[in-house]
Amino acid sequence: MSSKKIQLVKSFSLLAFITTVSLLFIDKLNLLNIAMLFMIPILFSALYNEKIEVLILSIIAVGLFDVLFIPPRFKITVHDSNYILSFIIMIIIGQIIVSLAQKASKLQELEMSRQIQDALLKSLSHELRTPLSIIKGCSSVLLENALSINEKEKMSLLKTIDENTEEMEQHITNLINSAKLKNGQLHLKKDICDVEEIISTALLKTEKNNVFASLDIDENISPIYANAIFIEQAIINLLDNAFKYGTDVKLIAKEEINAISIEVINSGDIPSQKEINEATQAFVRLSNSYTKRGLGLGLHVVKLIAQIHNASLLLSIKEKHFCAKLSFSKVY
Amino acid sequence: MKPKILIIDDEKPIQRLLEIALRANGYHTIEAFNAKEGLIQVLTSNPQLILLDLGLPDMNGEAFLHKLREWSNLPVLILSSHDNEEMKIMLLENGADDYITKPFSSGELIARIKATLRRVEAQNNSCSIIESENLTLDIHNHTIHLNEEELKCTPKEFELLKLLMKHKGKVLTYNWLLKEIWGVGYQQEIHYLRIFVKQLRQKIEPNPSRPSRIRTETSIGYRFIG
Structure with a gap:
């Protein structure tokens, strides 16, 4: 049952409870008190x-109040026409409060989106500016001191520029993807994709400096129905995180009874179980990431990609290993 | 003689950058800042290869290729700034020889240019034996040798490897490969192709789960590296 339905059931239960209480204590309560009690569920x-x-609940409440308590009791008619005015006021108050509550929740939403934008701006300015300042710094040193620095220093500055442009590129790709995926402006072209092939291209783009992931891929694993580019991006993000924050990276692709799963596992600096529940939100960075730069968008993008594929992303910690598991339903 | 390369790009800084990179690697460069100028330069300066940026002010890449291909077979390398796979496939199937996505390193660019120029030359002298490192393919005798040992291959595998090696360095789209090997009407059967590529990888790749000879270009096709 959705949370909205639960709230509705609660409101009606409260109405039933108030009616019962009022009926039980009818001798001790005057009509005004009962009217006030009936305002509670409204x-x-x-x-x-x-x-x-x-509106429906208020009308029912007013009806119950009228039939059960207003003389003549157990009849819909009233002796004193002033009561009609009271009924209308009860209903109007309900409607006024409901519009106020809606306004308040809209304000809260606005505040939330403002907070997200704040976080975005903060991390953007930091995470894009850091590599940018490094690039600018290196290139200006190269320009202004072209004659006085030796070849070795030159090479190291150039290498730094190169590495930092790669970092910026990765951030920008994630930003663009998350914006695209969120706005749903993407008409996603899905095809039958070979899991092994996607994994091999993702490995090609993430394994660097002779650090490799160990692989455990089911032979003849079934294909998945997906957009290969995005699935590749999701696996790249998972592998990137694993290489960046952990060690002993392992990739397992398995054929399960109802699903095809791709799991990236690493040991090393592992976040706490409590933290990982928030890890897929935009711009959230975990405690193991303080010394490393990043936007906090990697897992968020993986989550969005999983969502548009009706796949699940499960983060967990098993025996001091961080596991991120994508599960796709099978193609029949 | 140094090969001449025509750069068609409307952004000056990129023009300068490409010029420096290409000259440092022994190429002559000619510049054009829009498609019209580019077409005129093709006629007047006789380049060996065209670097074509997709965001030109006066004509889109598709229209340019269409015009050019009416009278010229010059190899065209696309510089694409966005990761738009459908656009890439469309251009590859309409006469572009290869593409490279911005931002790219100059090493990557030079490698692509070299591969493209080499391929054009190889197509001109139609040799019946194609070699690449420890791999030798004999078109006449229908044999493949790996480290001087004969490799057992099915006719379809042979055909696939022949196409890949013949177009070494070029990305071959799924559609194109399917049409060449199976004929018209099989364009949707990418999984056939995948099976054969997988089998070939098992035979010629030192590490089939990290292929280094037959690369996958996700969503586009395959590229034989060497």
């Missing part, structure tokens, strides 16, 4: 339910 509902639901 206000509760106004805070948590939709406008139309509140």
